[in-house]
Amino acid sequence: MILSRTLESKLSSLYKAGKIVGGVYLGTGQEAFSASLGCSLKQDRDIFAPLIRDQAGRTAFGEPLIEATQTYLGSALGPMKGRDGNIHRGRPAERRLAMISHLGASVSVVAGMLVARRIKGELDGVVGATSVGDGATSTGAFHEGMNLAAVERLPMVVLVADNQFAYSTPRSRQFACKSLVDRAKGYGVAGTEVDATDLLACLETVLAAVEAARRGEGPQIVVGKLLRLCGHGEHDDGSYVPDKVRSSDLGRDCLERGIEQVVSLGLAGAQEIEQWREEAASEVQAAVAQAQTEPRPDPYRDNWRAYSWEGMEP
Amino acid sequence: MILSRTLESKLSSLYKAGKIVGGVYLGTGQEAFSASLGCSLKQDRDIFAPLIRDQAGRTAFGEPLIEATQTYLGSALGPMKGRDGNIHRGRPAERRLAMISHLGASVSVVAGMLVARRIKGELDGVVGATSVGDGATSTGAFHEGMNLAAVERLPMVVLVADNQFAYSTPRSRQFACKSLVDRAKGYGVAGTEVDATDLLACLETVLAAVEAARRGEGPQIVVGKLLRLCGHGEHDDGSYVPDKVRSSDLGRDCLERGIEQVVSLGLAGAQEIEQWREEAASEVQAAVAQAQTEPRPDPYRDNWRAYSWEGMEP
Amino acid sequence: MSVTYIDAIHQAQLELLRERDDVFLYGQDIGAFGGAFKATKGLQEEFPERVLDSPISEDAMVGMAIGAAISGMRPIVEMQFADFSSIAFNQIVNHAGTHFYRTGVPVPLTVRLPCGGTPGSGPFHSQMVETLYGHYPGLLVMTPATVSDAYHFLKESVSLDDPVIFCEHKFLYRWLKTAAIDPEGLPLGVARITRPGKHATVVTYSAMVHEAVRAADRLSEEGWEIEVVDLRSIKPLDLDTVIASVARTGRLLALGEAFPWGGVTAEVVSRVVAEGFHLLDAPPMRLNAKDTPIPYHPDLWASHRPTPESITQSLRQLLNL
Amino acid sequence: MSVTYIDAIHQAQLELLRERDDVFLYGQDIGAFGGAFKATKGLQEEFPERVLDSPISEDAMVGMAIGAAISGMRPIVEMQFADFSSIAFNQIVNHAGTHFYRTGVPVPLTVRLPCGGTPGSGPFHSQMVETLYGHYPGLLVMTPATVSDAYHFLKESVSLDDPVIFCEHKFLYRWLKTAAIDPEGLPLGVARITRPGKHATVVTYSAMVHEAVRAADRLSEEGWEIEVVDLRSIKPLDLDTVIASVARTGRLLALGEAFPWGGVTAEVVSRVVAEGFHLLDAPPMRLNAKDTPIPYHPDLWASHRPTPESITQSLRQLLNL
Ligand SMILES: Cc1ncc(C[n+]2csc(CCOP(=O)(O)OP(=O)(O)O)c2C)c(N)n1
Ligand SMILES: Cc1ncc(C[n+]2csc(CCOP(=O)(O)OP(=O)(O)O)c2C)c(N)n1
Ligand SMILES: [Mg+2]
Ligand SMILES: [Mg+2]
Secondary structure (H helix, E strand, O other), X not given: OHHHHHHXXXXXXXXXOOOOOOOOOOOOOOHHHHHHHHHHOOXXXXXXXXXXXXXXXXXXXXXXXXXXXXXXHOOOOOOOOOOXXXXXXXXXXXXEOOOOOOOOHHHHHHHHHHHHHHHOOOOOOOOEEEEEEOHHHHOHHHHHHHHHHHHOOOOEEEEEEEOXXXXXXXXXXXXXXXXXXXXXXXXXXXXXXXXXXXXXHHHHHHHHHHHHHHXXXXXXXXXXXOOOOOOOOOOOOOOOOOHHHHOOHHHOOHHHHHHHHHHHOOOOOHHHHHHHHHHHHHHXXXXXXXXXXXXOOOOOOOOOOOOOOOOOOO | OHHHHHHHHHHHHHHXXXXXXXXXXXXXXXXXXXXXXXXXXXXXXXXXXXXXXXXXXXXXXXXXXXXXXXXXXXXXXXXXXXXOOOOOOOEHHHOEOOOOOOOOHHHHHHHHHHHHHHHHOOOOOOOEEEEEXXXXXXXXXXXXXXXXXXXXOOOEEXXXXXOOEEOOEEHHHOOOXXXXXXXXXXXOOEEEEEXXXXXXXXXXXXXXXXXXXXOOOOXXXXXXXXXXXXXXXXXXXXXXXXXXXXXXXXXXXXXXXXXXXXXXXXXXXXXXXHHHHHHHHHHXXXXXXXXXXXXXXXXXXXXXOOOOOXXXXX | OOEEHHHHHHHHXXXXXXXOOOEEEEEXXXXXXXXXXXXXXXXXXXXXXXXXXXXXXXXXXXXXXXXXXXXXOEEEEXXXXXXXXXXXXXXXXXXXXXXXXXXXXXXXXXXXXXXXXXXXXXXXXXOOOHHHHHHOOOOEEEXXXXXXXXXXXXXXXXXXXXXXXXEEEOOHHHHOEEOOOOOOOOOOOOOEEEEOOOOEEEEEOOOHHHHHHHHHHHHXXXXXXXXXXXXXXXXXXXXXXXXXXHHHHOOEEEEOOOOOOOOHHHHHHHHHHHHHHHHOOOOOEEEOOOOOOOOOOHHHHHHHOOOHHHHHHHHHHHOOO | OOEEHHHHHHHHHHHHHHHOOOEEEEXXXXXXXXXXXXXXXXXXXXXXXXXXXXXXXXXXXXXXXXXXXXXOOEEEEEOOOHHHHHHHHXXXXXXXXXXXXXHOXXXXXEXXXXXXXXXXXXOOOOOOOHHHHHHOOOOEEEOOOOHHHHHHHHHHHHHOXXXXXXXXEOOXXXXXXXXXXXXXXXXXXXXXXXXXXXXXXXXXXXXXXXXXXXXXXXXXXXXXXXXXXXXXXXXXXXXXXXXXXXXXXXXXXXXXXXOOOOOHHHHHHHHHHHHHHHHOOOOOEEEOOOOOOOOOOHHHHHHHOOOHXXXXXXXXXXXXX
């Protein structure tokens, strides 16, 4: 969480300094929820399809920092080689999916990865996970994917980060149920809700959902209640968020609270945390520096191939 | 109900005799549920978007019999002029929509018709209704449309005819919740369930939902439990329906039961019912005969226009 | 004994399931029921784990197949009708079509689309959709016109690493028969001279190949020899064979059953003029369906799409008769 | 003072809301926020009942607008990006596009699609989608290249009874300025000679009009006079103006920013050769974007789409230099 917060604030500065082209999308305030998922998954077998606010989850699931900086800075050596940018990165062969922009689209894809494993007899002990926002639950893709996963009773965990807004759109213009967890029963899947500003609660709830899925209890929806503590993207100041919401319990910073929790549990002291911050800062610095020295993609050398079949001329 | 059953069995014979090209889709066994909706709506103001098994509801909502026979038999004088066929008919200007095949697509369209009335200040006392099958609830279109209607809190009634199958696909391969009424809460709308083989129960439940919508209580989902007592279309013998299901309570014929109910309540005697049947037979006969004498569309006279704008050459 | 076009599709799927553990089928009503057109009849019985009925969720069906394909499987998705692939459009063009370019990981997925018109099918069960999928990068689009091509292409689709949009024509399902499937198929990317000729070339694909042959037969009675080129796949599109034919005949009619704006006929004509302008003795022509939804009534439908009559008429014009 | 392309779109919507009670706007974040591109800034404040934020439900957004349109309203739907209209594809082509033909009841609906590439936008925020909507019957597809056309077309879209796909180019939003909107617009269905010339004709639309003019400027330094024709709308497509231009110049380059297979350039070339073959002194050429998804990196992106350099190069080839 510290690492991803540090990385993201660096990305924000780079964006504001004009060093990143396109958009920068942060997960400030959502780290506890996202990281809980990344931590609860097994890096050697599970599947993770992150969404835009999942830097913390990506890091926790083992995405090297350099892949973030390479993608944001357009390095030709990054996982996307400059062909795609920012949060649209991944290494599908390592079970880290590279999202498309169309919200909800990852749900069915993760389901398919699990179906493949079932057919091959390799599903045992595997969990597939993805995240969506409150807004993404309004998509047909989310619905069809959830329903399909439920019919197949797949070991799947879907985190719904209900951060009160979809871009500028408040919940009241997005859905009419009290809590999105009310949808779980309609899909015939398990559903839980958690205060996602509370790191320990997140860890417990998300891990329980992951383990339930792993045990064969079918898809699990976990709704996290929280607030995005940044703009939709770094071009946006989020001024549409009312002060009342900002200053409510939803607006608490999961990182600050998490640190307090860690300290009060005696898991780390102030000094250690300071050290983590410093380590994070230098790791981020190194990842940025490396990506910045790497070559940009060269349109004259790029093979411009959308097909793997050789019979197709570029 | 008697009328629509009579019409549909005639359509089936015409199809089997090769007099109808394309498909014939019947609502046998679903008449009570469908007709309850048609009866509960006000023909002078409400909106009805029927689906494939809604002959009874269409008739109850005032669709002239001749429009069915004209469309099935391809008369150039029918509402679709031979351009579209069978159940894809309607008169949108009279608030009877002409469905496209893509399941779920009517939900948002009905919502839009209501939104238009709200903006114009003409929503008071108006209800919009549509039907879907159990299978159609798996579509993204259904989900997006329901959710939108819920957000706008529209006076809308959505009948879900859970007839156990979508074409050949049983419920277990279609969804994982116990009853589709479990979805209502997730949309934040009212939901009720009814034994749709029971005419009186249907009338009561559906009318209550329509009246609740009219009173401003927002969208209403009514799930009817029943069995399709015919094939998916008349090309299909429905042999995939297990005998156990056929002989269960779900397989009871709502029409036979309805007649018993009507008789036992003293609303009509056996003789009257016989008379209704005879009247229905002659009405159907007349509608078929008329449509058969009407001209077919003439490709050389058809204006072949997909645009109303004159600037667009055909 | 004879083999129909739909038999070939059935046979290919059966063999694929038998030969390869990584193949599975997914679609509405394809299991015990055997599919709306019986293309999967009996297959679930033999392969209960690899022939799966899907919910009515075209978007998720393709999404699921993408996930399976990047996990080492070779899914074949059956759309009940090509027209319903409009719901899966996003997953097909934006997810399957971009995946290899973006990530380097290919998506060996086949989407079977029952395409094209039959009498009485109406606006939503008759569409040709190759224009949509041909336009977007990353997808191969096959449009078999023969029983053997249907068989070999479907088998080849599955072994190719790229997503294949397999446009099978419903009109050919039971109408088109052959004594036996050719043991050897032509390779993908090569067009076929279905009927040799020397006065004009008709370039077409899918069911229209047979209508073109009929028109050619009629004109042959008057001594005109019309060459019919079957593109077989519209992406890749074999321009070489087309140009070679035009070099022989000097005249081109591009023929298709799709809506008239854009699409295969426009692509063919504009490529031919770009590379073979000097070969043309007359302006190249196009013949497509009309620019309206596809009408339900058989009489209207028969005038909406090209017919042997209208093709003959276009050819007469092309031959300057 | 000057007016930008996005100002024109904003202004048109403001006036429409003021002039007509039957207009309303629907889209994601278009209310208090004013839309992702601020095309609706301040409008909800003035018309709280007629500027509505939608859920993230493109399919239902268009379905809802269809319902409203057949109930006497004139909805304008804003897609946040044209690329997301893939989710609404079915409602657009199969519902809106077929309704008038099937029922006789028109659907006066406008769908605003922020199209086209800008640096760093990547594969899912850069697409040109006119090929899709042009192919299907029943839709009008406008592709304004100028500030005044954006304004007049949007106003006209709303008064037309047919569904209009309004493709506005994001690159032009703030870059393209004019002193004032022309009080009179050209009518829909008429192309514009943006730059007169006599040695070759470039036929194009949307943002590429400006790139073509740049290329023409370069070549003019060498004495070549290139005519640039702006189609303005790609359906209807004004062939007369194009043919008249080709009659003057004898040479045609069809230019577009879309993927290379099918689409506007193919349609233009194949119509021109069908009707104006004898006018051509050289094979007509096409220049499109590359056949890959649209890359994120600005350096790749700049090579993916046509540029003044590549247009100049194509023109040199066309002029046989
Ligand atoms: C299908 C689709 N429509 C619109 C968008 C544009 N868009 C990107 S993010 C976003 C808001 C998402 O809100 P939510 O799902 O709540 O996630 P959050 O940003 O709050 O984390 C929108 C509308 C999109 N990416 N996909
Ligand atoms: C989006 C879409 N996919 C597939 C179909 C093909 N289809 C037509 S009816 C049907 C089954 C519908 O089942 P259900 O919704 O339960 O209604 P029922 O026929 O049982 O009344 C299917 C799959 C379709 N019309 N639309
Ligand atoms: Mg949100
Ligand atoms: Mg059903």
